[in-house]
Amino acid sequence: MIFRNILEKKPLEINDIVELLSSTEEEMDLLFEYARELRDQTVGNKIYLRATLYLSNICSKNCLFCGLRKENNAIERFSIEENEIESIAQKVITEKYQSLYIETGERQDSKFIDKIDRIVKSIKDESLTDIGITLACGEQKPETYSKWFKSGAHRYILNLETTNDFLYQHITPNDFDHNLDYRKRCLKSLLKIGYQVGSGIMTGIPYQTHEDIATDLKYLADSNIHKFIAGAYIENSSTPLYEENKYLLTQQERMLLSLKCIAIMRIMMPDIAIIPSSSILAMDKLGWQKAINAGANIILPNITPALETSKYDIYNSDNQVQSMSLENISLDQKRNPIAFGEWGDSLRYFAK
Numbered sequence: 563m564i565f566r567n568i569l570e571k572k573p574l575e576i577n578d579i580v581e582l583l584s585s586t587e588e589e590m591d592l593l594f595e596y597a598r599e600l601r602d603q604t605v606g607n608k609i610y611l612r613a614t615l616y617l618s619n620i621c622s623k624n625c626l627f628c629g630l631r632k633e634n635n636a637i638e639r640f641s642i643e644e645n646e647i648e649s650i651a652q653k654v655i656t657e658k659y660q661s662l663y664i665e666t667g668e669r670q671d672s673k674f675i676d677k678i679d680r681i682v683k684s685i686k687d688e689s690l691t692d693i694g695i696t697l698a699c700g701e702q703k704p705e706t707y708s709k710w711f712k713s714g715a716h717r718y719i720l721n722l723e724t725t726n727d728f729l730y731q732h733i734t735p736n737d738f739d740h741n742l743d744y745r746k747r748c749l750k751s752l753l754k755i756g757y758q759v760g761s762g763i764m765t766g767i768p769y770q771t772h773e774d775i776a777t778d779l780k781y782l783a784d785s786n787i788h789k790f791i792a793g794a795y796i797e798n799s800s801t802p803l804y805e806e807n808k809y810l811l812t813q814q815e816r817m818l819l820s821l822k823c824i825a826i827m828r829i830m831m832p833d834i835a836i837i838p839s840s841s842i843l844a845m846d847k848l849g850w851q852k853a854i855n856a857g858a859n860i861i862l863p864n865i866t867p868a869l870e871t872s873k874y875d876i877y878n879s880d881n882q883v884q885s886m887s888l889e890n891i892s893l894d895q896k897r898n899p900i901a902f903g904e905w906g907d908s909l910r911y912f913a914k
């Protein structure tokens with residue numbers, strides 16, 4: 563089929579998505595242009611902000627690709643204290659980010675659950691109700707998700723990374739704590755509770771095929787998520803998956819696949835919010851601008867204090883998340899103005 567005709571097909575089937583993922587450079591430009599125009603027509607050309615707080619790098623899990631994994635003794639652990647939250651929330655207001663995205667390693671103990679709950683409540687209670695709160699605190703029981711939702715968190719991000727059982731078993735230990743079906747159930751639970759739900763995948767996992775990625779995108783579209791998070795796998799020498807480096811695409815190829823996923827999801831779900839993950843910027847200093855050019859409309863500037871940021875070592879020393887402040891990110895604001903002071907909720911959510 564002619565490439566342009568695939569772009570206009572509704573709905574896109576797995577084989578169409580594979581074609582788009584396999585696009586040549588010239589076709590890719592067309593794909594990005596098409597997705598970009600679709601974004602401008604549906605959700606507009608503005609870029610919304612989610613000020614990002616890496617709350618803690620303590621994690622009870624052991625994903626084989628992630629530097630925060632419990633058994634990685636090469637990093638120093640931290641957890642930001644509750645008394646620091648007020649000044650962080652003030653910064654969100656003063657600098658007109660308007661939304662706070664809180665990401666942490668995953669824990670299910672009551673001390674952690676209650677701490678997150680108190681943080682959410684304190685932000686909402688202290689005359690700071692203008693702040694939209696997004697949580698990314700991993701897999702939790704439905705009652706925990708409900709508790710945080712009632713306290714004022716209204717968005718949640720839970721990345722599946724992959725929907726393929728073989729690949730999931732390849733990037734996580736084969737034990738009770740790492741179960742793809744359970745993770746998918748958590749996503750459903752978040753949607754049922756009423757959060758604006760975001761999810762995403764990692765491109766470039768060793769052995770991953772274009773068919774695998776196409777199946778992931780179809781799964782997320784069928785799940786009717788409200789936000790898509792595009793991430794790419796970055797090898798970390800402190801993790802077990804590093805041993806499989808010889809099976810990797812280049813970082814540039816992994817990033818381009820991720821950008822193509824952004825454009826494809828924009829075509830499949832024109833009114834969703836699309837966010838390039840920190841991995842895209844860690845791989846390429848212009849990564850977020852490239853993501854915007856491919857159809858994304860939200861970015862995650864980092865406002866975590868510098869000391870804690872330096873310990874949030876998900877990737878490796880060449881790919882730090884350190885310099886992701888708004889001042890350090892180069893964006894074409896004439897074409898895509900930043901929507902300071904606006905929440906920028908997903909239109910998809912309100913269309914349900």
Ligand code: SF4
Nearest residue numbers: 621623625628630631
């Ligand atoms: S991917 Fe998430 S759950 Fe897995 S080790 Fe890293 S922080 Fe923990």
